[in-house]
Amino acid sequence: VTDRLSDDEQLLWRAWKHAAEQVRERVAADIRGSTGLSDPDFGILTRLVDLGDGALRQNELAASMHWHRSRLSHQLTRMQERGLVARETVRGGVIVTITPAGRVTIDRARPVHAAAVRAHLLEPLSRFDRADVTEMLAALTR
Amino acid sequence: VTDRLSDDEQLLWRAWKHAAEQVRERVAADIRGSTGLSDPDFGILTRLVDLGDGALRQNELAASMHWHRSRLSHQLTRMQERGLVARETVRGGVIVTITPAGRVTIDRARPVHAAAVRAHLLEPLSRFDRADVTEMLAALTR
């Protein structure tokens, strides 16, 4: 009820912020370092392959990412320029397709991603109960 | 040891990612919505006031944020244009000073920040032991 956080509160807030930053940065750095893909790149290519077998309507892709149209539009423009995806206008929308180059890259990125998540999140938390941790995190998104 | 995460691992990873995103976005949205300050803006103004009583060497400011010089330089350029800080070159460095407008803004932002951290992080975690949670998070940054 005060305007400042108590020492206890500060401690938890800083630990949270620091951990969130570190994990995000480390995982992203591993993927970028070995494949050149950014986090958004990885998310999009993964969905194209897993959800659409290589192609999805732009609209569905946006929904699956929980992204606004404009964000996806900008992102796809850059990825298209880098040769990772192609766009084709069809009746009532746009179909996004992964290119052969995109497929090669995502295939290389997947194991790196799994290893990074293990190294930077799962391993450090191994002495805690996985279900407990998952449940605690779920409390933050309700 | 496989190239894909197990269902269990996926579950924790996604919960983590989602929670990290949500908390960051919600706190940032509250501050931006009521003061116009971004997260970086808030961090810099806070440090200028708390660590330097309104002014700091740019170099010290960078160190306290754990930022690279160029990042701070770009950020300060924008904040200077928005009238939040001023820069003055001195022997062997630059002094960054908070402006009166900057001080008014950070004073308004502080209670909003405390309330946001409580609402979006501390409250949702209230049924867990604060020290336990803090310790778990600390495991991720070692």
Place this chain on the structure above:
DNA sequence: CAAGATTGAACCCTCAATCTTA
């Protein structure tokens, strides 16, 4: 009109190259 999509501006971040000066 309404849904799908794009665009431009302003912000943010990183890297590498450069400038400045003690």
Place this chain on the structure above:
DNA sequence: TAAGATTGAGGGTTCAATCTTG
């Protein structure tokens, strides 16, 4: 030279305004 700082390019995000077309 080495430390402090800036710059430019290329990516990323958000918002509001604007196509485009069924």
